[in-house]
Amino acid sequence: MTPEIAEVKQFVVKQMPFSQLPDAASYFFATHLEVIYLTQHNQHQWLRDTQLNLYLVRSGSFDLLCARGEIVMRLAEGDYFGYPSLLTGEAIKSQLRVTAPGLVYVLKAADFDFLRAEYKQFEQYFVKAHTNRLLSVHYKQIRDSWSEKKVSEVMHKGAVTLPPCASIYEAAKTMSEHSVSSVIVSDNNKLLGVVTDKDLRNRVLAKAIDPAKPLSCIMTKSPKYIFEHNRVFSALHLMLKHNIHHLPVLNEHLVPLGMLTSTDLLRQQKSDPVQLIAKIHKAQSVAQLKLLASQVPLLLKSFANNIDDMSLLGKLLSSLSDALTSRLIVLYQQRHGPAPCKFSWICFGSQAREEQTLHSDQDNGLLLFDEITDEQKRYFAGMGEFVCAHLAQCGIRTCPGNIMASNEACRGTISQWLTRFETWLHAPTPKAMLNCKIYFDMRFIDGADSLYSEFATKLTKLVKNDLFFAAMASDINTNSVPLGLFQQFKLEKDQQQHKFLDLKRRGVVIINDIVRLYALKARIYKANTQERLEALLDSQQLSKKDIYDLKDCWRFLTQLRLKTQLESEPLPENCINPECLTSLEKHQLKEAFHLIKQAQQACAFKFARGSL
Amino acid sequence: MILPYWLQKMYRHAKLKQCDFKALHYVAMDLELTGLDVNKCEIVSVAWLNFDSLNISLHTAQYYLNKEVKSLAQSPIYHGIDETMLEQGDKLENIILRLAQVVEGQVLVCHNAVLDWAFIKNASNVIGVEIKPRAILDTMLIEKRRLTSTGQPIAVDSLTLPACRKRYQLPDYQTHNALVDTLATAELLLAQVSSISAGKRIKLADLM
Numbered sequence: 001m002t003p004e005i006a007e008v009k010q011f012v013v014k015q016m017p018f019s020q021l022p023d024a025a026s027y028f029f030a031t032h033l034e035v036i037y038l039t040q041h042n043q044h045q046w047l048r049d050t051q052l053n054l055y056l057v058r059s060g061s062f063d064l065l066c067a068r069g070e071i072v073m074r075l076a077e078g079d080y081f082g083y084p085s086l087l088t089g090e091a092i093k094s095q096l097r098v099t100a101p102g103l104v105y106v107l108k109a110a111d112f113d114f115l116r117a118e119y120k121q122f123e124q125y126f127v128k129a130h131t132n133r134l135l136s137v138h139y140k141q142i143r144d145s146w147s148e149k150k151v152s153e154v155m156h157k158g159a160v161t162l163p164p165c166a167s168i169y170e171a172a173k174t175m176s177e178h179s180v181s182s183v184i185v186s187d188n189n190k191l192l193g194v195v196t197d198k199d200l201r202n203r204v205l206a207k208a209i210d211p212a213k214p215l216s217c218i219m220t221k222s223p224k225y226i227f228e229h230n231r232v233f234s235a236l237h238l239m240l241k242h243n244i245h246h247l248p249v250l251n252e253h254l255v256p257l258g259m260l261t262s263t264d265l266l267r268q269q270k271s272d273p274v275q276l277i278a279k280i281h282k283a284q285s286v287a288q289l290k291l292l293a294s295q296v297p298l299l300l301k302s303f304a305n306n307i308d309d310m311s312l313l314g315k316l317l318s319s320l321s322d323a324l325t326s327r328l329i330v331l332y333q334q335r336h337g338p339a340p341c342k343f344s345w346i347c348f349g350s351q352a353r354e355e356q357t358l359h360s361d362q363d364n365g366l367l368l369f370d371e372i373t374d375e376q377k378r379y380f381a382g383m384g385e386f387v388c389a390h391l392a393q394c395g396i397r398t399c400p401g402n403i404m405a406s407n408e409a410c411r412g413t414i415s416q417w418l419t420r421f422e423t424w425l426h427a428p429t430p431k432a433m434l435n436c437k438i439y440f441d442m443r444f445i446d447g448a449d450s451l452y453s454e455f456a457t458k459l460t461k462l463v464k465n466d467l468f469f470a471a472m473a474s475d476i477n478t479n480s481v482p483l484g485l486f487q488q489f490k491l492e493k494d495q496q497q498h499k500f501l502d503l504k505r506r507g508v509v510i511i512n513d514i515v516r517l518y519a520l521k522a523r524i525y526k527a528n529t530q531e532r533l534e535a536l537l538d539s540q541q542l543s544k545k546d547i548y549d550l551k552d553c554w555r556f557l558t559q560l561r562l563k564t565q566l567e568s569e570p571l572p573e574n575c576i577n578p579e580c581l582t583s584l585e586k587h588q589l590k591e592a593f594h595l596i597k598q599a600q601q602a603c604a605f606k607f608a609r610g611s612l
Numbered sequence: 613m614i615l616p617y618w619l620q621k622m623y624r625h626a627k628l629k630q631c632d633f634k635a636l637h638y639v640a641m642d643l644e645l646t647g648l649d650v651n652k653c654e655i656v657s658v659a660w661l662n663f664d665s666l667n668i669s670l671h672t673a674q675y676y677l678n679k680e681v682k683s684l685a686q687s688p689i690y691h692g693i694d695e696t697m698l699e700q701g702d703k704l705e706n707i708i709l710r711l712a713q714v715v716e717g718q719v720l721v722c723h724n725a726v727l728d729w730a731f732i733k734n735a736s737n738v739i740g741v742e743i744k745p746r747a748i749l750d751t752m753l754i755e756k757r758r759l760t761s762t763g764q765p766i767a768v769d770s771l772t773l774p775a776c777r778k779r780y781q782l783p784d785y786q787t788h789n790a791l792v793d794t795l796a797t798a799e800l801l802l803a804q805v806s807s808i809s810a811g812k813r814i815k816l817a818d819l820m
Contacts (some may be wrong), residue, residue, distance in 0.1 A: 003659075003675040005795050006787040035668040035795070037802035041811030045666060059783050101806060103782065103799060106667065 002031040008105075011058065015078055016580065017125035025119050032111045038062065039101040047082060047092050052109040055082040060102015061583075065095045076583040083126045086112050151235050152228040155249050155260040161186045164193070164216035168204055171195050171215050182246045182259055185219045189255045193219030196246050225250050228257055233312055235260055240319040243281045280323040286390050289327060293394035296320055297358060313562055317356040321347075324394050325364070326446045328387045336383075340376045342369050344452040345387075345445045348403060352443035352527035353512065357562070359573055361397040362388060363438060364445075365410035365417075367455055372413055384411055403438060414455045421459060428471030436472065440516055441527045460523050469521060473607035476513045477600055481593040482506045489578050489590070501589075504574035507557040510596050511550055514603050518542055521607075529554055550599060553592040560589070628747055629817035633805055634665040636746070636816065639714055640721045640798035642790045643728050646687040650730040654681050656693055658707050659790035660714060661798055665805070668798045674710070675791045677701030691789065705739045712736065715745045719816070723773045723797045725750035749819055751776065751800045758808070776800055780807065 009030040012018050018026045038046065038060065046055070057079045064073040064081055072094060075081055085092045086109055107115075116123045161184045162171055171183050175197060182196040195215055203218045204211065225248040226235045235247055245262040276292060276299060283289045300313060329345060349363035350356050364387075366380055384405030392398045405411055412420065421439065424432035444452040482490040482501050491499040512529050519532040522539035526532050533551050536542050542550075561574050578586055641660040647653035655678050662672035677693065679701035688694050711732070722728045725748050736743050755776045759766050769775060773796055774784065780803035785792055805814060 002671050003673055003791060005670060005673060005791050006789065007783075007785045007792050008670065008795070010787070011783075031671055031673070033670055035670065035799060036666060037799065037806055039806045039811075041806065041809070042666065059781065100781065101803070 004030045008033070008035075012056075012105075015056065017119075017122050021119050021121060025115060025122065028111070028115060029105075029107060033105040033107050036104050036106055037101065038096075038098060038104045040098040043096045043098050046104075046106075047094065047096055049085075049091055052086050052092075053082050054080065054086060054107040054109075054112045056080050056105040056107075058103040058105055060104070061099045062102075062104075063097040063099060065097055067093050067095075069095075073582055074584045074587070078579075079583060080126075080129065083112075084130050087126060087130050149232045150228065151226055151230050151232055151249055151260055152257075154232055154264050155228070155258045156180065156264065157258055159184050159186075159248075159256040159258045161256060162215060163187055164219070165214050167212050168200070168209070168215060168218060169211040172200055172211070175200075180259070181261065181263075183215075184248050184256045184259065185215050186256050189253075191223070191225060191248055191250060191254065191256050192216070193221045194223040194246055194248060194259075195219045223248060225256075226260065227252065232265065236265055237312075237315055237319065239265070240277050240316070241322070243277055243323070245278075277319065277323045280320070280327050283327055283331075286328070286331060286393075289324060289331075289390070290394055293320075293324060296395065300358065314350075314353075314355040314357065314558070317358070317360075318351050318354040321351055321356060321391075321396055322445050324391060324396070325387060328390050329383065329446050332383050332386045336379065339383075339447075340379055341372060342448040342451050343367065343380060343383075344447040344449070344455070345405065346452065347443050347445050349438050349441055352441040354443075354528045355508075355512075355558070358395075359397075361399045362391055363399055363401075363403045364388070364405050365403070365412070366405045367417060367447075367451055368411065368413045369451060370413045370415055377411070380405075380411055381408070401438075414451070414458065417455060418458055418462065421462060425462060425465050425468045428468055428475075430475070433471060433475045436468075437513060437516065440520060441512075443527045456525050460525060463520050463523075469517065469607040470609070472513075472517050472520075473604050476510065476517065477604045477608075479506065479510055479513075481510065481597045481600075483590065483593045483597065487590055487594070489586075491578070492575075498577065499579075500575040500577050502575050503557050503561045507593065507596060508554065508561065508574075510600060511554045511557070514596075514599050515550060515554075517603060517607065546599065546602070549595050553595050556588060556592050560585070629815065629820060631816045633809070633814045633816060633819070636664070637718045638663050638721050638749075638798070638801070639718045639745070640668075640794045640801070641711070641715075641728060641732075642722065642793040642797060643731055644691040644693065644790045645727075645731065646681065646684055648727065650727075650734055653731075654678070654683070655704065655731055655735060656681055656684070656687065656691060656698075657701075657790045658711060659794045660711065661791075661794045662714070662718075663798045663802075665802075668795065668802070670795075673791060673794070674714075675789075676707045676710075678704045678707060680704050704735060708732070708735050708739060708743070709741060712741050712743045715743055717744070717746055719747045719749055720745035721749045721751065721797060721801055723750070723776075723793070723800070724752045747816060747820065749801065749816075751797055751804065754801075754804050754808075754819055755779075758804070773797065773800070777803075780804070 004027055009026060012026045012030045013023075018029065033056075035058070036046070046053070057075050057077055059077060062075040063071050064075055066072050073079070073081070081094070082092075084090070116126075160174060160178050160180050160182075162174060164185050164187055175181065175183055182194055184191060185193040185195060193216070195218060199218055199220070203209065209218065224238055224242055224244060226238060228249050228251055238247060239245065239262055247260045249257045249260050251257055276295060280289065280292050283292060296317070300317065325345060325347070333339060344367040345364065346367055347364045350360045351363060366384055368377075368380060384407075388398065388404045388406040398404060403410055424435050482492070484490050489501060492502060493499055515529050515532050515536075518536055518541045519526065522536055522541045524532055524535045524539070526535055530551060533547050536547055537544065560576060578589070581589065639660050639662055641658070643658055644656040645653050646656055657675065657677045659673070659675040661674070662669055677698050677700060679698050680703060681698055684693075684695060684698075729748060732743060752771050755771055756766065759770070773793060777796060777800050778784065780800065782796075782799055782803060785796055805819070808814060808818060
């Protein structure tokens with residue numbers, strides 16, 4: 001029996017996947033490998049098609065380059081390479097560049113195949129690594145992904161337009177001649193409205209309207225539109241949010257160029273959130289809604305494979321929750337009669353920020369008008385209970401903090417809500433700070449928009465207390481990024497002694513808190529962190545560079561976080577084991593944490609006068 | 613015309629020194645001893661490992677304990693091998709015979725070869741076999757020459773195996789036994805050769 005070399009074996013045992021395999025697997029690897037000293041002078045001898053190997057870096061650092069010479073991965077101690085060709089049998093596409101010469105462990109194809117056959121987990125690890133590598137390479141070719149495409153690339157070219165004075169009959173004729181399902185109504189190149197074939201059915205035929213009448217009486221006036229240079233995803237988001245299937249596309253001078261339809265988008269992708277949302281809006285019973293909601297996790301998974309920017313998943317999920325909520329409100333009204341007075345259904349926290357995940361819980365409330373009677377209150381109490389209970393059955397967990405419209409405290413009139421906010425603003429206790437963080441991320445979902453605007457305007461005027469900003473800034477600084485003195489990760493441990501980093505609590509949350517603070521200061525009434533940052537560009541609160549840094553950090557962390565969620569490692573939610581990251585990702589993660597730390601300090605300096 | 617034996621030997625040696633480093637095969641070897649005095653002390657264990665200019669094959673690694681050690685004395689402090697472990701070992705004669713087979717026609721590589729070679733010579737004389745490597749390379753001497761040529765003064769502890777490896781950013785091995793040190797020596801030689809040759813052809817003479 002070949003003796004194992006202690007130092008080699010000890011190193012191998014610590015590496016994934018061997019750390020999770022029986023000792024025999026590490027012994028096999030440690031006694032069958034060859035050690036090479038990889039330098040720029042001999043590197044051409046390796047990664048050749050004639051001899052396929054698995055490589056594991058022991059020391060030194062190397063760049064893995066794709067055929068075009070771009071860096072695919074920075075390789076350092078503990079990184080593997082060479083496995084894609086071993087798995088697929090395809091020709092080796094990558095090249096190596098030696099940054100610092102060092103030792104590399106080499107396992108021959110036959111021995112790799114032995115381990116693969118013997119240990120399922122071994123194979124799974126490399127198959128997964130291979131998939132991730134493909135994804136990361138794919139991410140670089142961002143232009144190829146449909147959701148990142150520009151609207152102009154996928155839309156119907158050539159706008160089919162008619163003047164508002166044209167007859168309904170003419171519209172039907174034009175649509176059939178061009179075989180399109182909609183026309184744009186415009187005057188002097190100015191978008192006035194949209195008429196779809198569905199409108200012809202519902203607004204003309206069903207109501208026996210004279211087809212000689214002008215289009216202007218049946219068109220959808222001032223419709224939603226999108227610009228040609230916007231990303232397809234923005235269009236999708238708009239369609240999901242407003243449950244529409246036709247979006248006029250305009251150029252910068254607001255001239256209609258064409259129409260983007262949900263069919264155009266469907267052609268771009270396999271799974272169809274648009275249709276799911278449409279079905280939700282049509283559901284006739286709670287049972288039907290639940291059935292549709294049960295498709296969400298699956299849809300999310302298939303959708304995740306199609307998009308590059310994972311943070312869009314949060315928006316998608318929030319759109320789905322919004323749709324479920326709206327439909328439940330309609331169903332409640334069908335059972336108990338229309339609302340006796342104006343109301344706004346609002347949401348808070350992650351749903352408001354459009355950052356929802358599959359594990360997010362409900363945070364919602366009802367805004368009522370001031371002169372409400374007790375009987376009317378009972379109607380809304382019923383609505384709150386009905387919607388929240390059924391949302392829970394649709395898979396959106398109830399809120400442990402009871403921030404739900406089913407709770408009486410969360411069904412308030414405008415003045416009641418304002419009083420609540422005022423108490424928190426003036427007595428900045430830790431509990432009040434926590435409430436501010438949840439409730440200040442707020443979004444209107446259904447009901448009367450006017451009621452919500454009135455409230456939002458009044459609330460904005462309320463937030464001007466410097467003491468509050470100082471308290472918020474110091475509160476933000478009580479949370480810290482998991483970086484040690486020398487830029488090392490500070491890991492946390494769970495009961496099973498798994499070491500991990502909490503990406504949400506120690507990263508995303510801090511950015512959200514910082515951005516919320518600046519947004520409140522600049523009186524920006526948006527809840528989404530990216531949109532808040534976008535809006536902050538016009539204010540003097542933060543420099544352009546800081547804004548872009550925060551945007552990048554947020555996107556990177558969200559991406560990592562959702563990736564781990566989909567891969568469901570045996571770690572607490574939103575946590576990641578840095579050992580599983582590539583050295584490039586580790587580096588980026590450290591950089592992100594570092595930037596967050598700087599932003600925290602800047603915010604303390606600005607709002608708390610550095611008095612920490 | 614038949615050349616006299618000594619001249620033949622000199623000729624062969626000169627020719628060997630012109631050999632390309634890449635054309636030869638190597639055996640790295642390390643011993644654990646009961647002490648440093650070749651006349652009084654004994655071999656506790658022998659480890660070796662085959663390699664060539666490109667790779668070190670770990671499946672060729674061999675490690676033998678000498679079950680005939682008469683007195684370990686204080687030496688377990690250094691190598692951690694005690695008498696119960698030795699009982700599992702082999703007879704020194706068998707170990708030396710195997711080594712002779714492996715080393716035949718190969719280049720032997722040791723760190724501080726003078727010491728190891730003296731013990732091996734001694735042991736092989738006792739059993740009456742000749743160990744015939746084509747040449748012996750000493751990673752410690754190679755390092756000493758490299759340091760001298762740069763004009764640096766050489767500190768006492770700057771030529772130990774870990775100190776030499778550190779200069780090439782090779783991993784810092786915590787465990788030290790004959791087997792680990794054999795691998796450490798082979799890795800060091802490859803790093804030294806890469807550094808000396810800088811991609812060009814290198815002759816054995818450049819290392820001797």
